[in-house]
Amino acid sequence: MYRFQRDEYEKRMRWYQDARFGMFIHWGLYAIPARGEWVRSTEQMPEEDYMPFFHQFNPVDFDPKAWARMAKEAGMKYAVLTAKHHDGFCLFDSQLTDFKSTNTPCGRDIVREFLDAVRAEGLKAGLYFSLLDWHHPDYPHYGDQHHPMRNHPECSNENRDFNRYLDYLHGQVRELCTNYGKLDILWFDFSYGDGPEAMRGEKWRATELVTMVRELQPGIIIDNRLEVSGEGFGSLWEGDPKPYHGDFVSPEQIIPPNGLLDKNGKDLVWEACVTMNGNWGYCETDRFFKPASMLIKKLVECVSKGGNLLLNVGPDAKGNIPMASQEILAGIGRWMAKNGESIYGCGKAGMEKPDTGRITRKDNTLYYHLFENTIGAVPLQGLCRDQVKSIRWVASGAEAHIAKGWVYDNYPDVVFADLGPDPVLPDPVDTVLKVELASL
Numbered sequence: 001m002y003r004f005q006r007d008e009y010e011k012r013m014r015w016y017q018d019a020r021f022g023m024f025i026h027w028g029l030y031a032i033p034a035r036g037e038w039v040r041s042t043e044q045m046p047e048e049d050y051m052p053f054f055h056q057f058n059p060v061d062f063d064p065k066a067w068a069r070m071a072k073e074a075g076m077k078y079a080v081l082t083a084k085h086h087d088g089f090c091l092f093d094s095q096l097t098d099f100k101s102t103n104t105p106c107g108r109d110i111v112r113e114f115l116d117a118v119r120a121e122g123l124k125a126g127l128y129f130s131l132l133d134w135h136h137p138d139y140p141h142y143g144d145q146h147h148p149m150r151n152h153p154e155c156s157n158e159n160r161d162f163n164r165y166l167d168y169l170h171g172q173v174r175e176l177c178t179n180y181g182k183l184d185i186l187w188f189d190f191s192y193g194d195g196p197e198a199m200r201g202e203k204w205r206a207t208e209l210v211t212m213v214r215e216l217q218p219g220i221i222i223d224n225r226l227e228v229s230g231e232g233f234g235s236l237w238e239g240d241p242k243p244y245h246g247d248f249v250s251p252e253q254i255i256p257p258n259g260l261l262d263k264n265g266k267d268l269v270w271e272a273c274v275t276m277n278g279n280w281g282y283c284e285t286d287r288f289f290k291p292a293s294m295l296i297k298k299l300v301e302c303v304s305k306g307g308n309l310l311l312n313v314g315p316d317a318k319g320n321i322p323m324a325s326q327e328i329l330a331g332i333g334r335w336m337a338k339n340g341e342s343i344y345g346c347g348k349a350g351m352e353k354p355d356t357g358r359i360t361r362k363d364n365t366l367y368y369h370l371f372e373n374t375i376g377a378v379p380l381q382g383l384c385r386d387q388v389k390s391i392r393w394v395a396s397g398a399e400a401h402i403a404k405g406w407v408y409d410n411y412p413d414v415v416f417a418d419l420g421p422d423p424v425l426p427d428p429v430d431t432v433l434k435v436e437l438a439s440l
């Protein structure tokens with residue numbers, strides 16, 4: 001049986017903490033109604049109203065190589081696709097169900113093509129897998145917190161065999177861990193409820209599940225949602241890791257204000273998962289996209305607090321990532337191409353957040369992310385002069401100097417970087433300075 005071992009854990013997390021930035025992809029039948037991935041539940045849609053989408057699913061433009069290229073060009077180092085979401089529709093050729101992409105007009109094993117494309121671009125490959133399954137007859141219906149038929153007494157549960165459902169769940173996870181090559185991340189979603197009926201932990205037979213996963217996929221990274229959801233942290237945070245502990249905490253649609261430490265004040269690995277608009281799955285009328293300029297700063301914020309950003313795209317029914325998302329990815333990619341070294345392998349600086357923006361750190365190097373202009377030279381808050389070995393503009397590699405002159409002599413405890421006469425920063429979103437520290 002799998003047991004937590006700190007040294008093994010820290011070894012398997014290293015690439016993930018260096019990567020810092022990944023793509024989340026929510027895609028499935030729900031892209032056709034185009035009202036988000038929870039449409040069956042939010043609209044309490046009976047199965048018979050959802051099945052037409054199964055018979056229509058034919059994403060003629062699906063091109064996983066294009067998706068993988070966009071992720072890479074955006075500076076992302078890993079990508080996670082929904083292999084199965086709560087609606088129970090499988091984007092892979094499962095032998096345990098007919099409710100799968102290979103049985104639709106699409107006729108393709110989407111997961112296999114996605115994993116091949118992502119690996120070909122040199123990215124790490126992850127799959128999201130829903131613990132909930134609103135299609136499966138043995139999953140609780142009436143009275144469940146989320147099931148589309150939760151308010152229908154005629155959908156009572158007395159003839160449902162939850163253990164048979166768990167055999168199905170475990171069987172599909174075994175298929176994914178056996179038939180699709182090396183998986184780097186398994187992103188379960190999600191646990192819920194309280195008390196004896198809570199759908200958490202051993203209710204999923206989680207120890208058995210994780211032991212199987214880790215035997216089949218040594219080194220795989222698993223999220224914390226066998227224990228919690230976006231709400232809650234999990235047993236690693238408790239400082240008492242269960243066999244099915246999450247390897248990282250998964251704050252959702254939020255960046256933890258002060259980063260995340262465990263109960264004993266030890267750094268925790270965490271990843272904020274965030275949508276570009278307001279939906280994970282494609283939503284035709286949701287055009288409220290976060291601009292690239294904002295998301296660049298949010299990525300910097302995550303890294304400056306010791307975390308990762310998993311940024312979501314929701315492809316449409318034809319298999320296209322929305323143009324708005326593509327433009328945002330391209331904008332982030334242009335910044336990352338110049339400044340990625342201030343993100344990859346970086347983390348908390350252990351210093352106060354400066355007025356001008358944020359600081360990320362890698363060993364003896366600090367990256368000052370300048371979000372706003374200053375009057376005159378830029379104060380490198382938190383440093384004293386003899387700590388500074390060199391200053392460089394990250395984007396160009398050009399040398400910058402410490403500012404001298406009577407204006408700055410008033411503040412001998414502060415180091416100012418002289419960025420020249422232009423009062424406006426060259427990169428209006430985030431101009432990055434690299435400060436090599438003198439080894440004291």
Ligand code: GLC
Pocket residue numbers: 026037038189190229230252273280
């Ligand atoms: C929430 C949403 C789910 C989505 C997940 C991503 O659990 O309900 O649809 O897949 O967040 O983190």
